[in-house]
Amino acid sequence: MKSAAGVAALAALGLVAVNYSASEGSQLFLSERITEEEMMYMKYVTEYGKSYGTKAEFEFRLDQFKQSMVKMAAHNTDNAAQSTVGLNQFSDWTDAEYKRLLGFKGKTTGEAEVLDTSNLADGVNWVTKGAVTAVKNQGQCGSCWAFSTTGAVEGAMFLSTGTLQSYSEQQLVDCSKQNNGCNGGLMDYAFQYIETSPLMQEGDYQYTARDGSCKYVQSKGVGKVKAYKDVSVDTSGSQLKAALAKGPVSVAIEADQFAFQGYTGGVITSGCGSNLDHGVLTVGYGTDAGQDYFLVKNSWGASWGVNGYVKIAPNQCGITTAASYPTE
Numbered sequence: 001m002k003s004a005a006g007v008a009a010l011a012a013l014g015l016v017a018v019n020y021s022a023s024e025g026s027q028l029f030l031s032e033r034i035t036e037e038e039m040m041y042m043k044y045v046t047e048y049g050k051s052y053g054t055k056a057e058f059e060f061r062l063d064q065f066k067q068s069m070v071k072m073a074a075h076n077t078d079n080a081a082q083s084t085v086g087l088n089q090f091s092d093w094t095d096a097e098y099k100r101l102l103g104f105k106g107k108t109t110g111e112a113e114v115l116d117t118s119n120l121a122d123g124v125n126w127v128t129k130g131a132v133t134a135v136k137n138q139g140q141c142g143s144c145w146a147f148s149t150t151g152a153v154e155g156a157m158f159l160s161t162g163t164l165q166s167y168s169e170q171q172l173v174d175c176s177k178q179n180n181g182c183n184g185g186l187m188d189y190a191f192q193y194i195e196t197s198p199l200m201q202e203g204d205y206q207y208t209a210r211d212g213s214c215k216y217v218q219s220k221g222v223g224k225v226k227a228y229k230d231v232s233v234d235t236s237g238s239q240l241k242a243a244l245a246k247g248p249v250s251v252a253i254e255a256d257q258f259a260f261q262g263y264t265g266g267v268i269t270s271g272c273g274s275n276l277d278h279g280v281l282t283v284g285y286g287t288d289a290g291q292d293y294f295l296v297k298n299s300w301g302a303s304w305g306v307n308g309y310v311k312i313a314p315n316q317c318g319i320t321t322a323a324s325y326p327t328e
């Protein structure tokens with residue numbers, strides 16, 4: 001007799017079979033020899049609303065899922081790792097598909113100032129201080145740089161006006177011509193653009209996750225940047241902490257490794273790399289179980305990471321090497 005879990009898994013397989021058998025005119029043979037890994041896959045398919053058009057696609061995604069499971073097991077049994085990884089919306093993606101999300105391109109361009117680090121607080125959290133909007137989702141568009149930029153401007157404007165507003169990433173994708181929309185960009189170039197074209201609110205220029213023609217309305221531009229500054233490179237993290245004392249800070253990191261891709265908790269202390277490819281927003285810093293970290297807001301939706309956030313150690317992911325923020 002099949003277990004309840006086995007029946008549920010086979011039923012899910014049957015649903016997927018319907019999805020792809022219509023186009024191929026074939027039937028999926030369901031045996032009782034379904035593996036635990038396949039049962040996990042079907043639970044994953046159901047939880048994340050996956051749908052595949054053909055048997056070949058189904059089998060291809062199952063193989064990607066199995067590769068992710070191997071990476072998960074290796075990371076979670078590594079005694080040196082202080083973070084955990086698990087399944088998410090990317091667990092059946094190829095590396096090439098995943099890397100399309102990673103749109104940071106270029107190098108910081110502004111004046112790098114050396115900040116006073118003599119009286120830093122033990123921790124800062126701009127989320128709890130009300131300076132950070134809800135986690136957003138860039139979709140399948142390499143516009144991370146735009147989300148990093150709007151987050152920094154949202155925080156700066158909150159500190160200036162006392163009002164938190166959500167600003168338009170799509171405006172930057174369509175109108176910041178030094179950048180390349182869904183094909184990548186640089187937060188510093190976006191800050192330069194905003195100096196003369198303040199950001200419209202999200203509701204006035206909504207996100208589409210694809211490149212479009214510029215539809216900017218100057219009279220509706222309210223998210224302002226007078227200038228911006230780069231943060232001095234300091235692998236200890238003290239300069240970035242000093243910048244975070246002023247407000248949220250745009251940073252670039254390496255995000256193409258599984259330690260980041262599959263992150264589910266803890267502090268990333270290894271396995272992240274330092275080849276910058278992704279723009280994110282640092283919104284605080286602190287200590288977790290004796291480990292210093294920077295709190296980072298990502299733009300892959302609240303189901304990724306810990307409610308859309310990740311903790312990264314100061315010497316990981318290149319987090320201290322390309323940081324910048326808008327100034328009044």
